[in-house]
Amino acid sequence: xxGRYVINAEPDDLAGYFGxxxxxxxxxxxxxxxxxxxxxxxxxxxxxSRQLGSFRWGLIPHWSADRKGPLNINARAETVATKPAFRNxxxxxxxxxxxxxxxxxxxxxxxxxxxxxxxxxxxxxAFAGIWAAWxxxxxxxxxWSAAIITTAASEGLSxxxxxxxxxxxxxxxxxxxxxxxxxxxxxxxxxxxxxxxKLTWYPVSRQVNSVRNNLPTNISxxxxxxxxxxxxx
Numbered sequence: 001x002x003g004r005y006v007i008n009a010e011p012d013d014l015a016g017y018f019g020x021x022x023x024x025x026x027x028x029x030x031x032x033x034x035x036x037x038x039x040x041x042x043x044x045x046x047x048x049s050r051q052l053g054s055f056r057w058g059l060i061p062h063w064s065a066d067r068k069g070p071l072n073i074n075a076r077a078e079t080v081a082t083k084p085a086f087r088n089x090x091x092x093x094x095x096x097x098x099x100x101x102x103x104x105x106x107x108x109x110x111x112x113x114x115x116x117x118x119x120x121x122x123x124x125x126a127f128a129g130i131w132a133a134w135x136x137x138x139x140x141x142x143x144w145s146a147a148i149i150t151t152a153a154s155e156g157l158s159x160x161x162x163x164x165x166x167x168x169x170x171x172x173x174x175x176x177x178x179x180x181x182x183x184x185x186x187x188x189x190x191x192x193x194x195x196x197x198k199l200t201w202y203p204v205s206r207q208v209n210s211v212r213n214n215l216p217t218n219i220s221x222x223x224x225x226x227x228x229x230x231x232x233x
Contacts, residue, residue: 001074001150001161001163002073002074002102002104002127002148002150002163002164002165003035003036003073003074003103004033004034004035004102004103004208004211005034005099005100005101005102005103005127005165006031006032006033006034006099006100006101006102006103006116006218006219007028007030007031007034007040007041007098007099007100008030008031008032008100008216009030009041009098009100009124010027011023011025011027011028011041011052014041014043014052014098014124015052017098017123017124018043018050018052018096018098018124018126018173019050019173020043020050020051020052021049021050021051022049022050022051022052023051023052024051024052024053025041025052025053025054026054028040028041028054031214032208032214032215032216032218032219033208033211033213033214033215033218034057034099035057035211036057036058036071036073037056037057037058037071038056038057039054039055039056039057040054040055040056040057040097040146041053041054041097041098042054042055042095042096042097042098042129042131042144042146043095043096043097043098043126043173043177044093044094044095044096044131044177045177045178045179050177053144054144055095055097055131055144055145055146056143056144056145056146057073057097057145057146057147057148058071058072058073058145058146058147059072059073059075059085059086059089059130059131059132059145059146059147060072060132060134060143060145061084061085061086061088061089061132061134062088062132062133062134064134065137066136066137067134067136067143070085072085072086072145072147073147073148074147074148074149074150074163075090075130075147075148075149075150076149076150076151076163077149077150077151077166077188077191077192078151080130080149080184080191081184081185081188086130086147087184088132089130089131089132089147090130090149090184090187091182091183091184092179092182093130093131093132093179094128094129094130094131094176094177094179094187095129095130095131095146095177096126096127096128096129096168096173096176096177097126097127097128097129097146097148098124098125098126098127099124099125099126099127099165100118100124100125100219101116101117101118101119101125101219102116102117102125102164102165103115103116103117103204103208103218104117104157104160104161104164104201105160105161106159106160106161113203113206114203114204114205114206114208114209115160115201115202115203115204116201116202116204116218116219117157117164117199117200117201118199118200118201118219119198119199119200120197120198120199120200121198125165125167126167126168126169126170126173127148127149127165127166127167127168128148128149128165128166128167128168128176128190128191129146129147129148129149130146130147130149131144131145131146131147132144132145132146148165148166149165149166149191150163150164150165150166151163151164151165151166151191151192151193152164152192152193153193154193154194154195154196154199155196156196156199156201157193157196157199157201160201164193164194166190166191166192166193166194167194167198167199168190169194169198172190175187175190176190202221202222203221203222204218204219204220204221204222205217205218205220205222
């Protein structure tokens with residue numbers, strides 16, 4: 001599962017990194033504690049153009065009667081092609097969700113400890129995502145929303161959690177975003193865990209447990225925060 005992540009990059013920087021043709025969103029404030037229903041950056045193809053937009057995190061299927069159903073922040077790689085909420089999107093509406101890194105909680109001797117996971121080279125992550133467009137039947141408002149696809153955790157991360165986001169490498173982006181490819185089977189080989197050698201992770205402060213704490217120190221290694229944490233114990 002991926003329930004919190006970080007994105008603190010500027011849209012122009014993301015556009016350059018992901019080869020975006022058009023930026024279709026206003027700047028989002030950097031977030032060190034992205035939570036479900038927050039607006040997040042997304043890269044998707046539209047009429048042959050690669051675009052950077054913003055979607056609601058938590059997919060609302062196009063057939064939903066309202067927005068009060070399950071949050072659908074994650075879609076399991078093993079069932080994304082068959083679950084009614086996701087099967088249309090994985091065939092026709094795939095996207096990349098840029099991230100600086102993500103949080104995961106692992107058990108320790110004194111309860112759960114959050115860890116921050118990022119790319120070893122500090123480049124942006126590209127979560128494999130799916131999206132949907134839903135129109136509110138009462139207001140007529142269109143809402144674009146997305147879910148992160150998850151897979152079994154890599155060997156190194158598995159002691160922390162059994163799941164992790166699917167993180168796509170640059171040479172897989174074109175295939176994933178190609179809307180002419182409408183077979184879930186064609187993209188299924190991309191939905192495995194990223195190699196541990198491409199990642200780094202470390203424990204961080206429990207302050208990230210609360211979504212109200214949207215602070216740069218959320219991603220500081222614990223060793224730099226131990227004196228602060230001792231005051232909160």
